Amino acid sequence: MFRPPTHVAPASYMSxxxxxxxxxxxxxxxxxxWSTLTMENFQIVWEPSxxxxxxxxxxxxxxVTIRTLEIAAIVTLIEILLAVPFALWLAKGTKSAGVxxxxxxxxxxxxxxxxxxxxxxxxxxxxxxxxxNAALLQLGIIQExxxxxxxxxxxxxxxxxxxxxxxxxxxxxxxxxxxxDEVLAASKDLGASxxxxxxxxxxxxxxxxxxxxxxxxxxxxxxxxxxPELLGGGNVVVLSASVQSLLRILNYTVASALSVLMLVIxxxxxSLVAAITARFAKGGL
Amino acid sequence: MTNTSxxxxxxxxxxxxxxxxxxxxxxxxxxxxxGEFVTLLGPSGxxxxxxxxxxxxxxxxxxxxxxxxxGQDVSNIPANRRNVSTVFQHYGLFPxxxxxxxxxxxxxxxxxxxxxxxxxxxxMLEQVQLSDFAERPIARLSGGQKQRVAIARSLxxxxxxxxxxxxxxxxDEKLRIDMQVELLELQxxxxxxxxxxxxxxxxxxxxxxRILLMNDGDIVQTGTPxxxxxxxxxxxxxxxxxxxxxxxxxxxAVSDAGxxxxxxxxxxxxxxxxxxxxxxxxxxxxxxxxxRVQIADDSxxxxxxxxxxxxxxxxxxxxxxxTYQTALGPIRMRSWQSHAAPTETARIAWHKDQTIxxxxx
Numbered sequence: 245m246f247r248p249p250t251h252v253a254p255a256s257y258m259s260x261x262x263x264x265x266x267x268x269x270x271x272x273x274x275x276x277x278w279s280t281l282t283m284e285n286f287q288i289v290w291e292p293s294x295x296x297x298x299x300x301x302x303x304x305x306x307x308v309t310i311r312t313l314e315i316a317a318i319v320t321l322i323e324i325l326l327a328v329p330f331a332l333w334l335a336k337g338t339k340s341a342g343v344x345x346x347x348x349x350x351x352x353x354x355x356x357x358x359x360x361x362x363x364x365x366x367x368x369x370x371x372x373x374x375x376x377n378a379a380l381l382q383l384g385i386i387q388e389x390x391x392x393x394x395x396x397x398x399x400x401x402x403x404x405x406x407x408x409x410x411x412x413x414x415x416x417x418x419x420x421x422x423x424x425d426e427v428l429a430a431s432k433d434l435g436a437s438x439x440x441x442x443x444x445x446x447x448x449x450x451x452x453x454x455x456x457x458x459x460x461x462x463x464x465x466x467x468x469x470x471x472p473e474l475l476g477g478g479n480v481v482v483l484s485a486s487v488q489s490l491l492r493i494l495n496y497t498v499a500s501a502l503s504v505l506m507l508v509i510x511x512x513x514x515s516l517v518a519a520i521t522a523r524f525a526k527g528g529l
Numbered sequence: 530m531t532n533t534s535x536x537x538x539x540x541x542x543x544x545x546x547x548x549x550x551x552x553x554x555x556x557x558x559x560x561x562x563x564g565e566f567v568t569l570l571g572p573s574g575x576x577x578x579x580x581x582x583x584x585x586x587x588x589x590x591x592x593x594x595x596x597x598x599x600g601q602d603v604s605n606i607p608a609n610r611r612n613v614s615t616v617f618q619h620y621g622l623f624p625x626x627x628x629x630x631x632x633x634x635x636x637x638x639x640x641x642x643x644x645x646x647x648x649x650x651x652x653m654l655e656q657v658q659l660s661d662f663a664e665r666p667i668a669r670l671s672g673g674q675k676q677r678v679a680i681a682r683s684l685x686x687x688x689x690x691x692x693x694x695x696x697x698x699x700x701d702e703k704l705r706i707d708m709q710v711e712l713l714e715l716q717x718x719x720x721x722x723x724x725x726x727x728x729x730x731x732x733x734x735x736x737x738x739r740i741l742l743m744n745d746g747d748i749v750q751t752g753t754p755x756x757x758x759x760x761x762x763x764x765x766x767x768x769x770x771x772x773x774x775x776x777x778x779x780x781x782a783v784s785d786a787g788x789x790x791x792x793x794x795x796x797x798x799x800x801x802x803x804x805x806x807x808x809x810x811x812x813x814x815x816x817x818x819x820x821r822v823q824i825a826d827d828s829x830x831x832x833x834x835x836x837x838x839x840x841x842x843x844x845x846x847x848x849x850x851x852t853y854q855t856a857l858g859p860i861r862m863r864s865w866q867s868h869a870a871p872t873e874t875a876r877i878a879w880h881k882d883q884t885i886x887x888x889x890x
Contacts, residue, residue, distance in 0.1 A: 424619070424621065426617045426618070426619050426620075426621035427621050427622070427623060427624070429587055429608075429615075429617065429621060430615070430617055430621030430622070430623075430682075431623075431634070431638075432587065432607070432608045432609050433585055433586075433587060433608045433609070433614060433615045433621075434609075434614065434634055434635035434638060434682065434683075434686065435609045435610070435635050435638045435639055435686065436609055436634070436635075436638040437609060437638070440638050444634075444637075445623060445625075448625045449624070449625055
């Protein structure tokens with residue numbers, strides 16, 4: 245049975261806080277500390293400084309951060325547009341439990357394969373000699389093969405849509421499942437059109453799911469190194485690659501500063517999403 | 530009340546509804562007058578809720594000859610464009626809106642200006658004694674208050690008919706009885722047509738002007754509460770309306786005054802409640818209520834009477850439920866002298882005009 249945390253013996257939750265502090269908060273604190281130091285001849289200088297942050301802003305790494313956020317935002321938006329109708333259909337549209345189970349299973353099966361092997365397939369499809377270019381040439385729509393199909397921001401975005409679709413669908417599906425059928429029937433009965441019901445009942449009641457979906461989709465995508473590397477082909481440098489290259493040249497302080505900045509941006513965004521969700525879920529649109 | 534066409538607010542003729550190949554409603558005929566309280570009564574699965582959903586427009590019937598609401602054909606009009614409103618079993622209130630916003634919802638869907646809809650919502654909340662709760666979230670209401678919000682939310686739209694789908698089912702015993710009275714007073718005051726779905730014969734008898742008893746997708750009997758209680762016209766009706774003593778009987782004699790039947794060798798007289806009189810030798814159903822059975826005091830000819838031997842007695846507070854073994858079989862008797870010690874053997878009797886004789890099906 246669920247007991248509120250206040251009824252749990254202090255020893256048990258204090259031990260949890262302790263473990264959490266050790267495995268998650270301590271490294272973060274370390275990151276924060278390192279970002280305020282400088283390096284000379286690959287040696288940490290124990291002297292507070294904001295040099296690392298100045299380096300982040302003066303080098304091209306700031307643009308990389310912006311580009312990463314942009315790609316993640318575009319993909320998240322596409323996921324919302326795709327996942328909301330799909331999750332709504334899955335939760336409320338289909339009456340058959342079989343269809344529902346199969347659909348949910350199909351969403352998880354791709355995870356049995358590694359992300360790299362799923363992503364690499366796009367290379368063949370989008371390449372200069374791939375089926376898309378071949379078909380377009382054959383139909384006479386284009387004269388030259390399209391070179392922006394692969395190793396471009398386009399291919400990175402396309403490649404990210406698949407892996408991050410389920411993380412948007414599942415929370416939305418759960419939120420929509422929790423909407424009582426009677427509430428939807430009541431809306432119709434009270435004279436609401438389907439669009440009115442969607443915006444005034446389904447969206448406000450689905451907002452917690454949307455918030456969770458955004459967090460689970462947007463945040464991991466920021467740190468994803470696989471898809472941009474395989475489909476960006478060096479043309480689309482994202483944050484994870486940038487941090488990796490910094491670590492490769494043993495520039496720990498700038499890498500830390502970049503990570504801290506990213507953390508601040510993410511915490512700010514999640515707080516914003518949470519605040520909007522809470523506000524709309526309470527007051528309606 | 531006369532039954533002119535102006536009085537008739539709802540008319541349905543030969544309505545069929547299928548789920549796949551299974552008929553859920555089999556050729557229903559139904560009508561309701563202005564200001565009438567009509568109850569659809571029946572066991573679960575009898576189709577009463579489906580019928581209500583079709584009247585609401587939440588489902589469109591597979592096939593119907595006539596379906597008019599206030600003189601207009603509505604057979605193909607969906608719920609959001611039909612001038613009826615439903616109070617749902619679990620209320621179907623919007624959990625993210627407060628009481629006033631819930632009541633305003635239908636007006637908002639109809640694009641009524643904000644100030645106007647606010648005023649109408651508050652006036653309606655006053656009618657259901659919820660003025661002080663206008664800004665309260667739904668989660669912080671009691672069951673009875675939620676019920677009243679649901680009613681206010683429907684009534685503010687001024688529907689021609691209010692449909693109620695077992696609205697008291699989720700409430701506890703005491704509150705249910707209070708709400709019955711409250712609903713009935715509201716209906717009388719508004720002079721609005723209520724169509725009420727329930728599986729409780731007690732609720733139906735208390736509230737209705739007219740009861741439609743449903744079984745297996747069909748209306749099996751229609752009548753006033755008195756008709757339904759005293760003159761069920763089939764074994765199903767009798768059993769559903771709570772007639773405890775039911776026996777198979779063979780018709781011995783038919784006369785204008787009544788029927789004589791034979792049940793397990795005993796001769797019983799009673800009143801025929803079916804449509805056309807049965808013929809001699811036919812097997813019919815004989816029933817009488819346990820509360821009509823009494824210990825015979827003198828031998829009156831207006832009563833059926835039998836020797837019985839007490840086999841069980843159960844104390845129920847206000848009354849005693851006794852079972853006597855007789856030539857007919859076990860007969861249930863309700864004794865209102867709950868503290869009197871019942872005698873082991875007795876001659877029990879019940880009035881012939883309270884003995885129901887009806888077709889077996």
